[in-house]
Amino acid sequence: MDKHGIAIVGAGMIGAAHAFSYRNQLPRFAGQLAGLSLDTVADPNAELAHSLAATYGFQRTAADWKAVMADPNIGIVSVALPNFLHVEAVESALKAGKHVLCEKPLALGAADARRLYESGKASNVCAATVFNYRRIPAVAEIRNLIAAGELGEIVNVLVQFQCEYAADPKLPHSWRYERDRAGPGSLLDIGTHAIDTARFLCGEVDEVAGAVSTISIKERYVAAGSTVGHNRVELSDEKRTVDNDDVMSALLQFRSGAQGMFSSSRVAIGMGNTLSFEVFGTKATARFSTKSLNQYEIARFDGSGQSCFTVVPNRPASPYLGRLLPVPYDGVGVGYAEIFNFMMAEFLTAIAEKKPIANGTLLDGLRAAEILDAIQLAADTRGRVVIEHASA
């Protein structure tokens, strides 16, 4: 593929973040990728597609993701569709020889995620899963510390993603609340990020010792018109059942011998959009929360019986910052948008260098899906599930 027109398929909540980040990274890669341009936004909601295209300078709109796959000017596709459409769209992009960045979760379950992984392996394009939280400088730095042995052997990991977005029963029903179109609820929507973060930090998970799942808001009203993301809109009188989890918790066994506790919730009042973790090693404990995005804390064992946490703030030497931040000075903060930009820079670098992306691969998407499937099965059966990982 020697043309590099960019298409966003799905102009909803996260399609906008993709559009913003491509726009931001365009000048950095214009000299390296022939024909790099903001080309098409595809969405059946024409008003939304036009608005997103106009905001970020995309040249055209289309009514369906299928329209972009046959277009020879388009070489890069971001898949920001509802979960149930990911597999068909990614396979189609790979078949057409286009580089593809697919939103998490890669698919509704591991069997389909595996299909995408195999298709990606057989192609010679760059294919990646959106795992933006890996690019938080503090998270990447903790991962480097763990890899360097600074925490010692990892004994225990607590990881959670607590959100408030669905706590309002007046939020409209959408694809997110249907197992057929979303897969599991909080587990797939946000738990995917927590599980990927746990893997990123501490390696493979081989077993789910048990899990419990709760649906706290069992019905929701359908929107009177259309809705995207977590928007509050006018509701119709029609109610639909919610059949995927609002809250999921699980006990994990890592391959390293470490144990883990996982929890995701989309009805956690007061929590906003909070990914957090604590990693306990034999030499030190590291902890992080997106509530304090620009720092992490580490307590190194000092033998006193009262080892204390030290705050480590972002600084120019932190991962990504010196290289990619426009104002790389101590005390200058980063937010969600910059972190998305860091991910886009890695994706476009891999395309420019004609190398597979190393961070947030389709295999990472598959491995997350295997663990998520096992958590759902453990919750459904109230049993223990040993994960059979597909060969890589």
Ligand SMILES: NC(=O)c1ccc[n+]([C@@H]2O[C@H](COP(=O)([O-])OP(=O)(O)OC[C@H]3O[C@@H](n4cnc5c(N)ncnc54)[C@H](O)[C@@H]3O)[C@@H](O)[C@H]2O)c1
């Ligand atoms: N990485 C993250 O942090 C993050 C955050 C939010 C959502 N997501 C993921 O992004 C994906 C989209 O989520 P969202 O919240 O943006 O959903 P959304 O409902 O806000 O947007 C989805 C858009 O896809 C459009 N669409 C439906 N069928 C289409 C078709 N055939 N062709 C083109 N467009 C079509 C819809 O009209 C809608 O505008 C999901 O997989 C979700 O898990 C990731």
